[in-house]
Amino acid sequence: MTAAQADHAGARSEIREIPEGFKLDTPRVEDGAAIWRIARDSKALDLNSSYSYLLWCRDFAATSVVARDAEGEPAAFVTGYVRPERPDTLVVWQVAVDGAHRGRGLAAALLDGLTTRVMDEQGISLVETTITPDNAASNRLFASFAERHSVPVKREVLFDAGLFPEQGHEPEVLNLIGPFRPPSRPGR
Secondary structure, X not given: OOHHHHHHHOOOXXXXXXXXXXXXXXXXXHHHHHHHHHHHHHOOOOOOOHHHHHHHHHHOHHHOEEEEOOOOOEEEXXXXXXXXXXXXXXXXXXXXXXXXXXXXXXXXXHHHHHHHHHHXXXXXXXXXXXXXXXXXXXXXXXXXXXXXXXXXXXXXXXXXXXXXXXXXOOOEEEEEEOOOOOOOOOOO
């Protein structure tokens, strides 16, 4: 953890460290195909086109993160963006870990690393994500994220099931997490 991250953590519980053998990195366009494959193989995410993952790595790299394995290949990712109407809010779009690397705490480490970076660089104080009620893993991930950071979570249905064109899509429940304490700046 950098000095800025430690300062930012303040009275919160410990930020989840990246597991040994992995490193956090900013996604590159060349990572788009691997990120698409990880999303596809998750069987839990709404899969976007492979083209959209390439664009995401180009246009939203500053608000996204990958975990690279020892060979430098993406093993997990978090994609996000800052809401244009709410520049204090990071929207976490998708989180996925390759099946071979699950159970090591990568998703939590990625989420902590990304939010700390975006807080420091862009001054966000809130995190939003939507989760379907049947996605137990994501519900646990974001509940433990809020608990680790000692911030509240407010939940409400953002998109009701009836809004989706396909049958059987569950509602998307908005999780509004925060506010986070702004990081201290040296000399203030």
